[in-house]
Amino acid sequence: MSQTLDSKLVAMLEVVYPAVDCAFVAEQLIDAMALAPDAEAPPAHQNHWDPSDIVLITYADTVQQPDEKPLVTLKRFLDDCLQDVISAVHILPFFPYSSDDGFSVMDYLAVNESHGGWEDIEAIAADYKLMADLVINHMSARSRWFENFRKRVGPGKDYFFEGNPKDDLSMVVRPRTSPLLTPVQTDDGERHVWCTFSEDQVDLNFANPEVLIEFARIIHYYLERGVRIFRLDAVAFLWKEPGTPCIHLQQTHELIKILRLLIEHHTPDAVVITETNVPNRENLTYFGNANEAHAIYNFSLPPLLINTLVTGNCRHLKTWLMSMPPAQMGTTYLNFIASHDGVGLRPTDGLLDEDEKQRLINTMESFGGKVSYRRTADGRDQPYEMNIALWDALKGTAKGGADHWQLQRFLCAHTIMLALEGIPAFYIHSLLATENDHARVEHTGRFRSINRGQWQLDAVEAALADPLSHHSKAFTELKRLIAIRRAQPAFHPNATQFTLHLGLQLFGFWRQSMRREQSIFCIHNISDEVQQVALTDINLIGTDQWTDLLSGMAVDDLAGVLTLKPYQSVWLSN
Known part of the structure; x- marks a missing residue:
């Protein structure tokens, strides 16, 4: 029997908020999204896109x-x-x-x-x-929430992440050269708010379930x-823990799962995209x-x-x-x-x-x-x-x-x-x-x-x-x-792809449709000189008729040579 929405949410929330009444938080989230607690999830692994999507x-x-x-x-x-x-x-x-x-x-x-x-x-x-x-990591220092933070009233009083200059922040990964902590005067004294990007962009405090x-x-x-x-803008920085890099933390990944779960229960074909400008792995x-x-x-x-x-x-x-x-x-x-x-x-x-x-x-x-x-963590600018x-x-x-x-x-x-x-x-x-x-x-x-x-x-x-x-x-x-x-x-965005080995001046890859009715060999001259490739190196199937989709040129001699002008591309399709 599949889990209901509320039970799934509670299990996810317990990873992020182990000391909080997660059943109550789940109830609040479901109410905020106008969902039913026992709502069933949409089918998994559904593609919400096709080749026409641009x-x-x-x-x-x-x-x-x-x-x-x-x-x-x-x-x-x-x-x-x-x-x-x-x-x-x-x-x-x-x-x-x-x-x-x-x-x-x-x-x-x-x-x-x-x-x-x-x-x-x-x-x-x-x-x-x-x-x-969804600019989810930070909010303007001129927002109503932050004005309430300064006045120590809600909503906003506990919505922004505070740091301590005495904390070990040496491991924090930064995308900027500006100071990480910004001192601000509030109605109960000076506080230091966390600013990953700028002093006008104050990081929100997701340790507060509100x-x-x-x-x-x-x-x-x-x-x-x-x-x-x-x-999800700059979402990699969402969860902070002094003494850690404060990027890609497990709570961040769990929060993304929670947001996706809520979104797809409301609108099954909605899509979540993460914006994480970080190394590929x-x-x-x-x-x-x-x-x-x-x-x-x-x-x-x-x-x-x-x-x-x-x-x-x-x-x-x-x-x-x-x-x-x-x-x-x-x-x-x-x-x-x-x-x-x-x-x-x-x-x-x-x-x-x-x-x-x-x-x-x-x-x-x-x-x-x-x-x-x-x-960088050692104080160098890169x-x-x-x-x-x-x-x-x-x-x-x-x-x-x-x-x-x-x-x-x-x-x-x-x-x-x-x-x-x-x-x-x-x-x-x-x-x-x-x-x-x-x-x-x-x-x-x-x-x-x-x-x-x-x-x-x-x-x-x-x-x-x-x-x-x-x-x-x-x-x-x-x-x-x-x-x-x-x-x-x-x-199709999920069609098969294999890289071709055609030397250093020709960048090529092969795509095959999900039902295998079409193959396309994509070959690009990435140099400012004429390049040639033997068609036998591409392994075109001899029983098929091959055409360059870009020029309309038919490829009749599969034992011949393909000549590409500087920066010319071909999409050879059967």
């Missing part, structure tokens, strides 16, 4: 129109330009905020008035799968507004046993793919791909090569050596990029991420500098991403091939602003209508590639 990542106000709320403009842009291109849209935090372009939330239940209202969010959710951030219950109410509200994909743990994240961000892909294309050598990318376990049914990877943040370097730990990382950093800086740092627009990151090579292959290199990167196991996600500035925004960096003083620019709608439309602009060339070809990808059963 995600767009954007801020609410990336595309603007004078005298119109940006969420209204965004809906028009989606409908006019992307309706047949994407299936889901991730709107980065659209709540009132005080810093970090939305990730310092002041009110989880409100839409930033300058962006629009909940009716605009619901309008987008009606036509696209809506992905929203905080978990509050987030259950928030999640329920989002589900009722149409959110179907939850991105650590990232993979967030699948749990197919009971934590439905999907994890493939954080090693962006730096390894960029490194591959600027060095003309796919050794590290190929080694990484061979090491990646197939995702269990009901789980998958979220593949991306650019986002609102920088290109993380921690995910290359154990994959690139320090000299290779430095060469990559030097190349990105020569293409106009910036570098952000984090502080490169944390490279801040650069993907269009500019691929403008040349490490050896030769900028060249005339920028567009081809840029398209090659996306062709690889589109074919890999997992769901592809396009950052809006990559879909539009936007350049580095140095003026915005100068205005904000933040390196991440280099890839967080804004477009006026008429400027976007003009750029995309101009056949000579690189924006139009990139966008038109990306739309074509996406349309091809979406029609292939072998590109």
